[in-house]
Amino acid sequence: MNDVPLPYRVTQVRDETADTVSLALTPAGPTSLAPFAPGQFAMVYAFGVGEIPVSVSRIDRRELVHTVRSVGAVSAALCALRPGAHVGLRGPFGTGWELDRATGQDMLVVAGGIGLAPLRPLVFDALAAPRAYGRMNLLIGARTPHDVLYSQQVHAWTAAHGPLHCGVTVDRPAPGRLGHVGVVTTLLNGARFEPRNTTAFICGPEVMIRATARDLLQRGLPAHRIRVSLERNMRCATGHCGHCQLGGVLMCRDGPVIGWDRAESLLSVREL
Amino acid sequence: MTSATTMPFALAAEHRERLMRIAREVSFGAGTRLFEEGRRADRFWIVRTGTVALDLHVPGRRAPVIESLGQGELVGWSWHFPPYVWQLGAEAMTTVRAYEFDAVAVRAMCADDPGFGRAIAVWVGRVLAHRLHAARTRLLDLYGPYGGDGRP
Numbered sequence: 001m002n003d004v005p006l007p008y009r010v011t012q013v014r015d016e017t018a019d020t021v022s023l024a025l026t027p028a029g030p031t032s033l034a035p036f037a038p039g040q041f042a043m044v045y046a047f048g049v050g051e052i053p054v055s056v057s058r059i060d061r062r063e064l065v066h067t068v069r070s071v072g073a074v075s076a077a078l079c080a081l082r083p084g085a086h087v088g089l090r091g092p093f094g095t096g097w098e099l100d101r102a103t104g105q106d107m108l109v110v111a112g113g114i115g116l117a118p119l120r121p122l123v124f125d126a127l128a129a130p131r132a133y134g135r136m137n138l139l140i141g142a143r144t145p146h147d148v149l150y151s152q153q154v155h156a157w158t159a160a161h162g163p164l165h166c167g168v169t170v171d172r173p174a175p176g177r178l179g180h181v182g183v184v185t186t187l188l189n190g191a192r193f194e195p196r197n198t199t200a201f202i203c204g205p206e207v208m209i210r211a212t213a214r215d216l217l218q219r220g221l222p223a224h225r226i227r228v229s230l231e232r233n234m235r236c237a238t239g240h241c242g243h244c245q246l247g248g249v250l251m252c253r254d255g256p257v258i259g260w261d262r263a264e265s266l267l268s269v270r271e272l
Numbered sequence: 273m274t275s276a277t278t279m280p281f282a283l284a285a286e287h288r289e290r291l292m293r294i295a296r297e298v299s300f301g302a303g304t305r306l307f308e309e310g311r312r313a314d315r316f317w318i319v320r321t322g323t324v325a326l327d328l329h330v331p332g333r334r335a336p337v338i339e340s341l342g343q344g345e346l347v348g349w350s351w352h353f354p355p356y357v358w359q360l361g362a363e364a365m366t367t368v369r370a371y372e373f374d375a376v377a378v379r380a381m382c383a384d385d386p387g388f389g390r391a392i393a394v395w396v397g398r399v400l401a402h403r404l405h406a407a408r409t410r411l412l413d414l415y416g417p418y419g420g421d422g423r424p
Contacts, residue, residue: 019417069417071417112414112415113414113415114415141415142415143413143415143416147415169340171410171413171415173336173337175334175336176334178365178366179340180323180340180342181325181337181338181339181340182339182340182406182410183406183409183410185406186339186340186342186406189278189342189343189344189345190342190343204414204415205414205415207409207412207414208409208414211409
């Protein structure tokens with residue numbers, strides 16, 4: 001973990017949707033951050049504007065990819081960067097998905113909206129060693145078909161008859177386009193998994209996380225095998241400032257990925 | 273993998289078997305209309321394979337798809353409540369294989385046997401509650417830029 005920002009160069013910018021881009025970053029100097037695990041995040045500094053936490057969406061040796069949605073001043077500044085620009089990077093921070101928890105079990109990855117970004121490296125890692133896991137499922141919910149991240153990759157996963165069952169559903173379909181319409185939990189009926197022998201990884205809006213986790217509990221998944229990634233206002237990312245505190249949990253240090261056995265009570269308190 | 277709203281999970285074996293005795297296996301090609309909004313709701317289906325889209329007529333526009341239903345799901349609930357008129361339209365998005373049920377016959381069975389009738393009513397009620405909750409969730413526009421919290 002590096003507390004001082006290191007300069008990284010933007011090597012590639014890819015438009016994912018109308019308001020979301022992926023930035024490929026490599027170290028600008030000889031030093032690089034320690035290796036990231038899927039689910040961990042970096043504090044990304046847009047020089048002169050500010051710093052925000054962004055999960056890593058692809059890990060490729062020295063290159064890191066961060067997928068950023070333009071929703072505020074800092075994220076808008078990051079989305080406006082072009083190849084050759086520089087950012088400051090601190091990290092890696094937080095807990096990861098811990099894919100090894102799913103070894104020998106069916107795997108269920110459920111992503112809502114931009115929640116697919118932190119889950120993508122997990123899917124890549126699982127696909128790199130398919131024999132280590134049982135049946136693999138990736139279920140994606142999005143606002144419209146145009147808002148599905150990594151659309152080419154997702155299309156390839158959906159069309160392939162490989163080890164991964166991939167389903168996509170949208171809230172609002174595009175006119176004339178076929179595809180599933182409805183909340184992401186409706187895709188669970190078509191997924192291939194044995195609840196008592198499954199590990200689930202969920203990321204998305206918290207209402208979606210809660211609905212999915214409750215559905216999975218009803219189907220028989222134990223709470224501790226439902227891993228969720230939560231988002232809070234992270235500032236220092238080192239467990240000192242307390243901005244990201246959720247109950248007794250400091251999300252930057254003890255999260256963002258925690259088990260549903262821990263998260264359920266935290267998300268049911270209105271004041272939190 | 274089935275949810276609490278699918279028939280095998282929602283109905284006890286005795287009621288399920290009784291209902292399945294009057295089931296008819298049918299299939300629809302992609303694009304086939306199963307029913308139209310405003311028409312008499314005299315049948316319903318349980319999807320075995322494929323996907324059915326529910327749509328709503330909007331004057332001057334192609335009917336937007338409201339929801340899609342897949343394996344194990346109940347297609348149609350208007351047959352259970354007066355005035356027995358479809359509230360939406362339905363179309364097979366893919367080739368669909370389904371069990372078809374005569375709604376008049378099922379309603380008669382419900383009237384004859386209050387236990388069976390109650391089980392069917394609870395099942396249909398669960399499906400409705402689930403779809404209502406899903407519709408309300410979608411109203412939040414959770415995947416929008418601010419996660420549905422209404423900020424500009």
